[in-house]
Structures are given as structure tokens and as C-alpha cells.
Amino acid sequence: MNIAWKEMKKSKAKFMILGSIVFLVSLLTFMISGLANGLSQESAGLIKDLPAGQFYMTKEADQTYSMSRVDRRIQKQILSKEKDATAFSIQMGFLNDGDGKQQSVAFVTATSSKQFKNVEKGEIVLDKSMEDNGIKIGDALTNNQYKGKFVVKGFVKHSKYSHASVAYISMEDYKEIYGTDEMQLIFIPEGGTVPTFSGMGSFSNQQFLNTISSYKSEQMSLNMIIWFLVVISGMLFAIFFYMMNVQKIGLYGILKAIGVKTSSLFKIMWTQMVFITVIALSIAIFLSQIFTRVAPTGMPFSLTTETTVQLSIVFLMIGFIGATLSGLQIKSVQPLQAIQQGEV
Amino acid sequence: MIFKIDNVKKSYKNGEVTEEILKGVNLILREGELTSLVGASGSGKSTLLTIAAGLQPASDGQIIFEGKNLTSMNAEQVRKIRAHQFGFVFQFAHLVPFLTVEEQLLLMLDVSESKLKIREQKKEVDKILKLVEMDHRKHAYPSSLSGGEKQRVAIARAIIHRPKVLFADEPTASLDSKRSKDVMTLISHLTKTLNIATLIVTHDEEMLSFADHIIKMSDGQILQKV
Numbered sequence: 001m002n003i004a005w006k007e008m009k010k011s012k013a014k015f016m017i018l019g020s021i022v023f024l025v026s027l028l029t030f031m032i033s034g035l036a037n038g039l040s041q042e043s044a045g046l047i048k049d050l051p052a053g054q055f056y057m058t059k060e061a062d063q064t065y066s067m068s069r070v071d072r073r074i075q076k077q078i079l080s081k082e083k084d085a086t087a088f089s090i091q092m093g094f095l096n097d098g099d100g101k102q103q104s105v106a107f108v109t110a111t112s113s114k115q116f117k118n119v120e121k122g123e124i125v126l127d128k129s130m131e132d133n134g135i136k137i138g139d140a141l142t143n144n145q146y147k148g149k150f151v152v153k154g155f156v157k158h159s160k161y162s163h164a165s166v167a168y169i170s171m172e173d174y175k176e177i178y179g180t181d182e183m184q185l186i187f188i189p190e191g192g193t194v195p196t197f198s199g200m201g202s203f204s205n206q207q208f209l210n211t212i213s214s215y216k217s218e219q220m221s222l223n224m225i226i227w228f229l230v231v232i233s234g235m236l237f238a239i240f241f242y243m244m245n246v247q248k249i250g251l252y253g254i255l256k257a258i259g260v261k262t263s264s265l266f267k268i269m270w271t272q273m274v275f276i277t278v279i280a281l282s283i284a285i286f287l288s289q290i291f292t293r294v295a296p297t298g299m300p301f302s303l304t305t306e307t308t309v310q311l312s313i314v315f316l317m318i319g320f321i322g323a324t325l326s327g328l329q330i331k332s333v334q335p336l337q338a339i340q341q342g343e344v
Numbered sequence: 345m346i347f348k349i350d351n352v353k354k355s356y357k358n359g360e361v362t363e364e365i366l367k368g369v370n371l372i373l374r375e376g377e378l379t380s381l382v383g384a385s386g387s388g389k390s391t392l393l394t395i396a397a398g399l400q401p402a403s404d405g406q407i408i409f410e411g412k413n414l415t416s417m418n419a420e421q422v423r424k425i426r427a428h429q430f431g432f433v434f435q436f437a438h439l440v441p442f443l444t445v446e447e448q449l450l451l452m453l454d455v456s457e458s459k460l461k462i463r464e465q466k467k468e469v470d471k472i473l474k475l476v477e478m479d480h481r482k483h484a485y486p487s488s489l490s491g492g493e494k495q496r497v498a499i500a501r502a503i504i505h506r507p508k509v510l511f512a513d514e515p516t517a518s519l520d521s522k523r524s525k526d527v528m529t530l531i532s533h534l535t536k537t538l539n540i541a542t543l544i545v546t547h548d549e550e551m552l553s554f555a556d557h558i559i560k561m562s563d564g565q566i567l568q569k570v
Binding site: 003006007009010011250251254255256257258259260261334335336338339 | 394399400423424426427428430432434435438440441442443447451452455456485501513
């Protein structure tokens with residue numbers, strides 16, 4: 001007989017309160033997670049969307065890529081040795097549109113590669129968000145350090161860096177603006193062994209992201225909030241089930257007296273926990289997915305299926321641990337005590 | 345003879361002092377017979393019943409049920425015997441608040457691992473509820489039952505799985521005189537018709553007329569067997 005279900009049916013209000021709290025906490029976690037992911041895309045989408053591989057910068061740069069200048073001779077050696085390698089640079093800057101309105105962008109230039117947009121001199125390829133801001137293909141944009149004009153050749157999706165739109169320019173134009181044709185970084189897509197080059201430090205994708213201090217601190221704060229919410233939800237489960245179990249000590253004792261196994265009592269509690277969590281999570285996932293679709297275009301929000309599944313599993317696990325810890329008292333319930341305590 | 349309590353002792357340590365609650369009690373329960381344990385408060389009668397029912401261990405002595413010694417069994421073996429072979433009626437009905445009368449009995453069949461199919465189980469429930477005259481309230485929840493009705497359901501729950509021994513600890517203590525007599529008549533009737541060995545603890549002298557054997561206890565010992 002499914003006692004767990006019968007109890008939930010009879011005590012709807014009690015279980016709905018618990019369910020609604022789990023729902024609110026999980027929805028909040030999904031939303032913050034979506035925001036964290038969205039912000040991380042805004043902050044380093046350019047890097048995050050690259051395939052797994054190794055980033056190289058000079059050791060003298062001390063893990064600050066903006067200080068790195070790869071010697072042209074070394075760059076040539078690496079690019080000739082590693083076919084898929086790309087040398088590239090990222091610099092923050094400004095673009096002026098036809099109305100003289102200035103927009104912050106991240107200029108990116110790279111040697112010929114599959115990973116980065118290659119553009120000719122005088123051309124520029126921008127992140128899609130610039131199109132949403134009113135810039136069209138064929139528009140001419142200027143920069144204070146650039147004599148000529150950049151003609152917009154196209155747009156790419158989700159290409160952001162340091163909360164600014166990425167603007168792909170040619171190496172010649174980059175040299176004109178920043179006065180150097182030395183690249184900051186070299187990227188080699190994963191191909192089994194990790195090659196080493198003298199005077200160059202190598203970083204995996206995640207390691208490289210962690211060298212970007214603004215990205216690291218931003219993500220650290222948001223991740224701390226997410227895990228704090230996960231821990232709170234675990235504690236909520238433990239407290240709620242503890243209170244429910246305390247109320248049912250007498251009942252558990254009587255059930256034990258008539259021969260109900262302790263494991264069956266745990267199964268009742270676990271069934272209720274899984275049922276409440278699954279329902280609460282389903283509603284939270286449904287609403288967060290709706291939000292993903294209706295969120296304003298400029299809002300940095302990205303909640304992937306992978307993140308949702310991961311968080312849901314964590315919620316189920318933490319709910320299970322919380323309920324089980326609080327349920328340990330079931331094990332110590334003595335039937336005799338319950339009988340002597342009076343009516344349940 | 346189905347149940348034998350052989351020289352059972354029980355003592356508790358209270359600080360430096362050891363209190364002896366039972367001082368070597370011997371008792372035999374037989375099928376179809378109702379044995380009443382009477383005595384003043386603190387005489388050890390409830391302790392004896394709970395030890396006999398496997399709800400707490402004895403300090404010494406043996407509890408023999410169908411030739412097997414309960415005191416040498418592990419907790420799981422004792423639980424199985426409680427679930428399959430014993431029935432319990434307590435001072436309060438102790439019904440599960442979120443189950444209907446019918447479900448209380450189905451739960452007991454489930455606990456005793458009844459081999460009956462669900463339709464047969466429901467038939468059995470109807471039969472037992474008729475026996476305790478509660479068939480008209482089978483879909484009611486405990487909160488809507490009177491004290492006497494609750495106790496009748498508790499008795500039905502105690503016998504639905506056809507136990508060999510029925511333990512009842514002050515089953516009439518929370519009931520008025522008329523309802524007490526009704527409950528005792530029912531227990532006595534079921535003891536005979538279902539051939540159960542019943543051990544009942546009572547304070548109420550009026551209820552002794554239903555017993556086949558009366559055991560008077562005092563200070564942890566049996567004073568008199570009638």
C-alpha cells in the first residue's frame with residue numbers, strides 16, 4: 001500500500017507548503033544560474049565558444065594576456081609547426097557610428113583560422129547585438145586612432161568579450177590602431193598531446209578564463225550565490241522533514257510495534273521527498289524555460305539544458321541527504337515509547 | 345500450549361540502584377483462552393506484556409513461542425513474528441490518521457505479507473469489519489470516529505492477519521463502562537472464534553468476568569493464578 005501517497009493526499013496543505021518552498025528556491029537558483037551563465041557569455045563568450053584547446057602567452061606577461069607580446073619569429077615557428085594554431089589579440093576600444101555615437105567594443109584580430117572571423121583591411125565584422133543597436137551591413141564606422149573607415153561586412157552571434165561586442169578587424173588595421181603587429185595569444189585546438197614552447201606559458205580554456213580577473217571574480221560571486229541557495233534548499237528539506245518526523249514519532253513507533261520495517265518508513269519519507277522535489281523542479285524548470293524565451297534581448301540570461309539537468313540532480317541529491325539526515329531519528333524510535341506516549 | 349513465559353526477569357539501572365521490575369515470572373497462554381493480568385500500578389504487568397510481545401527485551405528468562413525462543417532472536421526475527429503472528433491492541437487505538445478504516449486493515453495485511461490478492465484482501469477486510477460491527481464506517485477516517493469505534497477498528501487491525509497471539513494493554517482504559525464491556529465482549533468472542541491466545545492487561549475489575557484465567561501480579565511477581 002502506498003502510505004506515502006495517502007499521507008500526501010490527506011495532508012495536502014503541509015506538503016504544498018514544503019513543495020512551494022522547494023519550488024521558489026529552485027526557481028531562484030535556476031534564474032541566478034541563467035544570469036551567471038548569461039553574464040559569463042557577455043564577459044567571455046568569445047573564449048567560451050572556442051573548442052577545447054591550449055592558450056599560449058609569454059611567461060613575462062605573468063598570466064595577464066594584455067601584457068603578452070608574442071615575438072613574431074616564435075609565432076611564425078609555432079604556426080608553421082601547428083597547422084590549426086591561430087595567433088590573436090584582444091583590445092578594448094571604441095567605434096563611432098554615422099551619428100558620431102560612440103560604442104564600446106572589443107577589437108579582435110587573428111591570423112587565418114577557423115575559430116575567428118577573418119576580414120580584409122577596412123572591413124569589420126561585428127557581434128549581432130550591434131545590429132540590434134541599429135548598425136547595418138554597409139555602414140561606415142570610425143575609430144579615433146584609425147584614419148580610414150570600417151565598412152560593416154557582417155554580424156556574428158554571441159560574440160562578446162568583457163561585456164562589450166566583439167569587432168573583428170584585419171591585422172593591418174589592428175597595427176594602425178594599437179601600433180603593434182605582435183599578437184598577444186596563440187590558440188591551438190586540442191589534438192592529443194599538449195605542445196610546449198620555450199618562453200610561453202600554456203593554459204587550458206578554463207585556466208585561461210581564470211586568468212581574466214574580472215571574469216573570475218564575477219563568476220565566483222554568482223557561483224557562491226548558486227551554491228548558497230543549493231545548501232539552503234538542502235537545509236530546508238532537512239528542517240521540514242525533521243519537523244514532520246518529530247510530529248510522527250508516535251505514529252512511527254506504533255507502525256514499528258505492529259511490525260512495519262524501519263526501511264519501509266524511510267521509503268515513505270524518500271517517496272514523499274522525491275515526489276515533492278520532482279513536481280517543484282518541473283514547475284521551476286518550466287517557468288525558467290519560459291523566461292529564457294521571453295527575457296528582454298539585452299538581458300544577459302542563458303540557461304542551458306545541461307545546467308538545468310545538473311542543478312536538478314544536485315537538488316534531488318541534496319533533498320535526499322537532507323531528508324535522510326533528518327530521518328535518522330526514525331531508526332531510534334522505540335515502539336514502547338510511542339505506546340506509552342498516548343494517542344498519535 | 346502456544347506461548348510460554350519462563351522465569352522472565354527485568355531490571356533497570358537507576359543510577360547506582362538496580363530496580364527489579366519482574367522477579368522471575370512464569371506464565372502459559374493457550375489458544376482460544378483469554379488470560380487477564382491484573383495488579384496495582386507498578387506491579388510489572390505492562391512490562392511483562394511488552395516483553396512477551398517482543399517490544400522490549402527481558403533481562404533474563406525465556407519467551408517461547410511455538411517452540412522458538414524469542415529472547416535469543418535478533419530484532420528482525422522478532423519484528424517478523426510481531427508482524428505475522430502477533431496482534432496488538434493498546435490503551436489508545438493508535439490508528440494511522442491519514443488512512444481510512446479499510447486502509448488501516450489493508451496496511452496490516454500488507455505488513456504481515458499476506459498472500460491474498462487485493463480483491464481477496466478487501467473481502468477479508470469486509471468480513472472482519474462486519475465481525476467488529478464497523479463495516480458501515482469503512483471509508484471513514486479516524487478523526488470522524490468515536491473512541492469506541494476507534495478501539496473496534498484497532499481490534500480489527502489486530503486480528504485481520506489471523507495472529508496466533510493477541511496482546512492487549514488496557515484496551516478499555518480510555519472508554520466508558522458500556523463501551524468497555526462491548527470491547528471486552530468482542531475480544532473474548534474473537535479469542536474463542538478465531539482460536540487466539542490472548543493476554544490482556546487491565547485495571548478494571550469488572551472486565552475480569554471475560555477472562556478464562558486471571559493472573560494477579562504484585563511487586564514484579566505473580567501472586568495468584570485463578
